[in-house]
Amino acid sequence: MRYIRPLSIEDAVGQLAGSSGTAAILAGGSDLLVRMKGGFVEPDLIVDIKAIESLSEIRETAEGFSIGAAVPCAVVGENASLKKAWPGVVEAAKLIGSKQVQGRCTIVGNLCNASPAADSVPALVAAGARAVVVGPGGRRTIAVEAVPTGPGKTSLAKSEIIEAILLDKRAPRSGDAYLRFIPRTEMDIAVVSAGVNLTIDEAGVVKSARVAVGAAAPTVLLVEEAAEALIGRKLDEAALERLAKVCAGACRPIDDKRGTVEFRRKVAGVLARRAAMTAYTRAGGK
Amino acid sequence: MAGVAVSTTINGDNVEYLCQPDETLLDVLRDRLGLTGAKEGCGTGDCGACSIILDDRLVCSCLVLGAEAEGRRVETVEGMAHGDTLHPLQQKFLEHAALQCGICTPGFLIAAKDLLAKNPDPSEEEIRFGLAGNLCRCTGYDKIVRAVQDAANVMKGA
Numbered sequence: 251m252r253y254i255r256p257l258s259i260e261d262a263v264g265q266l267a268g269s270s271g272t273a274a275i276l277a278g279g280s281d282l283l284v285r286m287k288g289g290f291v292e293p294d295l296i297v298d299i300k301a302i303e304s305l306s307e308i309r310e311t312a313e314g315f316s317i318g319a320a321v322p323c324a325v326v327g328e329n330a331s332l333k334k335a336w337p338g339v340v341e342a343a344k345l346i347g348s349k350q351v352q353g354r355c356t357i358v359g360n361l362c363n364a365s366p367a368a369d370s371v372p373a374l375v376a377a378g379a380r381a382v383v384v385g386p387g388g389r390r391t392i393a394v395e396a397v398p399t400g401p402g403k404t405s406l407a408k409s410e411i412i413e414a415i416l417l418d419k420r421a422p423r424s425g426d427a428y429l430r431f432i433p434r435t436e437m438d439i440a441v442v443s444a445g446v447n448l449t450i451d452e453a454g455v456v457k458s459a460r461v462a463v464g465a466a467a468p469t470v471l472l473v474e475e476a477a478e479a480l481i482g483r484k485l486d487e488a489a490l491e492r493l494a495k496v497c498a499g500a501c502r503p504i505d506d507k508r509g510t511v512e513f514r515r516k517v518a519g520v521l522a523r524r525a526a527m528t529a530y531t532r533a534g535g536k
Numbered sequence: 537m538a539g540v541a542v543s544t545t546i547n548g549d550n551v552e553y554l555c556q557p558d559e560t561l562l563d564v565l566r567d568r569l570g571l572t573g574a575k576e577g578c579g580t581g582d583c584g585a586c587s588i589i590l591d592d593r594l595v596c597s598c599l600v601l602g603a604e605a606e607g608r609r610v611e612t613v614e615g616m617a618h619g620d621t622l623h624p625l626q627q628k629f630l631e632h633a634a635l636q637c638g639i640c641t642p643g644f645l646i647a648a649k650d651l652l653a654k655n656p657d658p659s660e661e662e663i664r665f666g667l668a669g670n671l672c673r674c675t676g677y678d679k680i681v682r683a684v685q686d687a688a689n690v691m692k693g694a
Contacts, residue, residue, distance in 0.1 A: 253540055253557035253603045276601070283599045284580045286558060296557060298604060324593060348669025349647070351581055353593035354600070436668055437582075 255298040259305070259384050259413055262297050267386050267409035269295045275411060276300075277320050278354035280347060281363040305413060308332060314419040316382075319358040319412055323370075324349075326357065336417055337532060338426030338445060338525070342373035345430065348437050358412045364398035367440045367465035371398070373428040375462035375472050376445035379417050385410040400468045424449040425532025427525040430464070431517050433508075440465045441509040444497065444521035446529045448480060454535045456480045461493070461526070463518050466501035473500045476522060485530045493526055494519030544605040546571070547615030555602035562586045564602035565612060573613035573642040577671070584670035587643040588612050594650040594669075613642035616649065625649060625687045634683035636674035644670050648684045656692055660685065 256262040266273050271294030274282055285291045299305055305320040308329050315332055323343040326332065333340045339357075346355050346369050357370045361381065371394065379394045386409050394415070397404050406412070430443035443464035449457045461476035479492035503514035539554035546569070555564050562579075565571040565588075577583035579598050586597040589611035616623040625648050628634070635641045644667065651658060651666040658666060663684050664677070672680060 251557045253601065255603075255606070276604075278599075279601065279604075280581055280599050283560065283601070287579055287598075296601070298601075300604070322593070347581065348584065349650075349666060350584055350587055350594050350596045350669045351599070353590070353595045436665070 251292070251294060251296065253296045253298065255301045257301055257303075259299075259302055259411060262299055262302065262411055263384055263386055263409055265295070265297055266411070271295065273297060273408065275362075277356045277359045278322060278351075280351050280355040281359060299411065312419070313416075315417040317357060317415045317417070319356060319414060321356060322353055323355050323357065324352040327352070332417075335420045336377055336426060338428045338447060338529065339370070339373045339377050339379070339417065342370045342428035342445065345369045345428075345436070357415055361394060361397050361415075362404055362406070362412060364400070364402050364404050364469075365439075366398075366401055366468055366470060367443070368398075368470070369428070369430060369440060369443065369464070371470045372443050372445035372462040372464035373426065374415065374445075375470050376428070376447040376460045377417055377426055378447065378460055379415050381415055382413045383410050384413045389413070391416065395462075395470065395472050398469045421449050423451070423533050423535075425529040425534075427528035427532065429521045429525045429528075431509075431521060439508075442466050442501075442503065442514045442517045442521065444518060444525045446522060446525040448526070448529050448533060450530070450533045450535050454484050456483060456485065456489075456530075459526075461497065461522055463497055463501060463522065466503045466514055466518050468502075471500055473497055473522075476500065480526065485526060485535060490523045490526065494523045497522040540603040542603060542606045544608055544610060546610045547612060553602070557601070557603055559602045560598050561588070561590075561600040561602045561605055561610070562597035564605075565597060565610075568602075571612055571614050574646075575639050575642060577639065577643075582671070583640070583643075584647060585640050585643040587646045587670065589646060589650055592653075594647055596669075611646070611649075613645050616645060623649070624690045625652075625684065628683040628687040628690070629680070632679045632683035632686065634675060634679040640670060640672045640674075644672065644680055648680075648687070651684070652688055652691060657688060658684075 273295040274293035305318040426447035430440035432438035448459040459477040498515040498519035575585040577585035
């Protein structure tokens with residue numbers, strides 16, 4: 251096993267491309283080191299990306315925000331400007347693990363670990379976040395929902411690294427929210443979760459919306475029909491009922507000790523409904 | 537396996553060591569440097585017994601590679617007391633009997649130190665949330681919370 255700490259993303263990609271055997275990218279390590287200890291992975295090469303300066307910053311630009319791949323969630327949670335624009339994304343990132351884990355874990359790691367129950371992912375999908383992927387051929391930008399393809403699997407090639415997550419500049423009267431169900435008060439893995447992001451007009455009518463459900467299928471689901479249930483309406487009871495029903499119907503959950511299929515379906519609807527109400531209030535709707 | 541040469545700062549001292557690329561910082565501290573304050577409870581970041589402060593961030597040292605400490609600042613429980621004078625948190629843990637078996641204690645002390653550095657006057661709820669990443673199977677947490685509250689009062693007056 252080799253451990254390297256490249257200083258540029260191009261060098262990191264080159265090292266990955268040139269390596270034989272298995273390679274792992276190390277950012278916060280809160281998933282990787284656990285899997286190494288459990289014997290589930292034994293990488294021949296560990297590429298620590300934390301010395302690449304541009305990956306350690308949150309940048310606010312004219313287009314929105316760029317969150318570097320090595321930024322710990324604790325830093326995401328302390329960024330007042332990001333929190334104001336995207337409170338749902340920030341609250342989701344803050345739910346990952348304990349304070350100790352927050353000091354290390356990253357949203358890109360959460361995305362690339364590809365757990366269907368990843369907390370930050372439904373919020374990012376609802377937010378329409380994009381991932382900047384760097385590979386030997388250069389950069390490409392893809393929708394966050396295109397990254398995980400199944401539990402523990404991503405669409406990334408071996409020599410590709412996600413450099414940053416991009417979030418758009420906020421339109422006026424917009425809000426987002428993320429909620430999960432766990433049997434404890436914190437430090438647990440989502441049994442089911444939902445993220446909602448919406449924009450309303452002056453009259454409080456939803457102009458655009460995105461709804462995502464987590465821990466209810468092999469990957470986080472973007473539920474377009476659920477967004478359609480909200481668009482063009484105020485958040486009245488009928489719209490909320492329809493939203494909950496569509497989300498419950500879109501789930502393809504597993505039955506396990508943490509929740510039955512029936513329970514997960516019902517709670518997905520309840521959480522989507524509550525998240526929509528919070529997002530609506532944050533957007534200034536009444 | 538070739539060793540990784542690491543130069544770092546631990547409790548204010550410059551320290552150099554060689555470690556394996558897959559060796560955790562917890563194992564380096566305990567097995568190579570003789571700093572056995574941080575404990576291995578779960579080894580998977582759940583229990584907080586291995587908590588340390590890395591560049592002003594509370595982390596589980598079982599989830600950090602020894603190699604990653606290069607050029608960074610590490611604070612462990614061994615750096616809390618000054619000679620024979622205990623840190624107020626240590627003193628208050630003793631006075632409030634905030635420990636029984638003691639395995640979790642170094643992690644709690646470091647986590648509480650980090651908490652008070654960022655929030656010198658925490659509410660009981662803030663203490664409970666702030667220390668939620670540390671598990672104790674003996675005390676039921678009440679005495680720990682009271683010790684931290686008391687230490688916070690002492691430290692504010694200092």
